[in-house]
Amino acid sequence: MFAFQCFLIALLTTFAASGSAPIGGYPLKYIFQRPFIGGLLCGLILGDVREGIIVGCAMQLVYIGYFQVGGVGSMDMGIISFPCVALAIAADIDTTAAIALATGLATLFTSVDYIVRAFCAVCGNYMEKAAKEGKWTEFGWFYVGFPTIFYLLERGVPSFLLIYFGTGAVDAVMGLLPAGIITAFSAVAKFLPAIGMAALMGYLVDDIWGIVFFLFGFACYEYLGLSTTGIIFIAVVVAYLYYRTMGRTRKGETAIDDEEEII
Numbered sequence: 001m002f003a004f005q006c007f008l009i010a011l012l013t014t015f016a017a018s019g020s021a022p023i024g025g026y027p028l029k030y031i032f033q034r035p036f037i038g039g040l041l042c043g044l045i046l047g048d049v050r051e052g053i054i055v056g057c058a059m060q061l062v063y064i065g066y067f068q069v070g071g072v073g074s075m076d077m078g079i080i081s082f083p084c085v086a087l088a089i090a091a092d093i094d095t096t097a098a099i100a101l102a103t104g105l106a107t108l109f110t111s112v113d114y115i116v117r118a119f120c121a122v123c124g125n126y127m128e129k130a131a132k133e134g135k136w137t138e139f140g141w142f143y144v145g146f147p148t149i150f151y152l153l154e155r156g157v158p159s160f161l162l163i164y165f166g167t168g169a170v171d172a173v174m175g176l177l178p179a180g181i182i183t184a185f186s187a188v189a190k191f192l193p194a195i196g197m198a199a200l201m202g203y204l205v206d207d208i209w210g211i212v213f214f215l216f217g218f219a220c221y222e223y224l225g226l227s228t229t230g231i232i233f234i235a236v237v238v239a240y241l242y243y244r245t246m247g248r249t250r251k252g253e254t255a256i257d258d259e260e261e262i263i
Contacts, residue, residue, distance in 0.1 A: 003164060005045050009086045010160035012041060016078030017113070017151045035059035038081025046089050055088045056081070058095040059102060076109040083159040087166055105162075109155070116154045120147045213238065 016032035031037060039056015043049035059080055080102040088098035127142035205211060213235075220226045220234065 006086075006160050006163045008045050009042060009082050009163060010156040012038070013078055013082040013159040014148070014151045014156040016081060017116075017155060033077040033081055035063065035077070035081045035085065038078075039085050042082060042086045042089055046086065048089050051089050051092075052085065055085050055095050055098055059085065059099060062099055076106045076113055078155070079106045079109045079159075083162050086163050090163065091166075109158075112154055116147075116150045119150050123147055209242065213242075 012032060016038070032041075036053070036056040036059075039052040039054070039059070040049065041052075042056070043052020046052065063077065063080065084098060084102035084105055087093070087101065088095065093101075123142040123146050127139055130136070130138040130142060201210070201214065205214070216238075217231055217235065220231050221228070226234075
């Protein structure tokens, strides 16, 4: 039974490839490469949805501001979302240790992924040639078939072996680590989500109002004790009022600029 569960997670890891995921891939890539999605799916497969969501959300906060520029990135988010989350659930390790494990494995898999991308680039040349000659069976093999095989070998097989044989190894390693190392992992992991949120705000916040809204939401949660669902309703109202107010202001500024140009 556990072997079949590992197989399903390895298959999902293949579909979450960072480069050119199988079956065209981009809807799967941008959905599956979210740790909270991976945590939910791994939890369903391994029979512990609660732990899967907890681990997935913890990793999502750390990497929420991470994105790839032109397909280039420092770590493979698909590896974080599936085999790393699955290992944390199956081995029942702390989320702080899971985050440290995920960062190392994701960086390692990114280096290997570039080799597979080189093979896929060669497939692209043959795919273009087959399309010009109207050989659609060959086109399908070079577009979906061979890249899928490459990614299964590069991601699927190692992910299966990592989850199937890695739970015992992870337990042994965690047992050998000194208490001071575990404490250090915990201390580092506590501020990593703050770094992730700061990176995200750096891309999204372009004026002082963004900071004000963020502090207001934080105050509602931390000091007023509101749940995230309650804060969502407040956020919707505030966002609507902000949109109506700023929208009218900008329309008024545009109208004044147009009048000055006419004059």
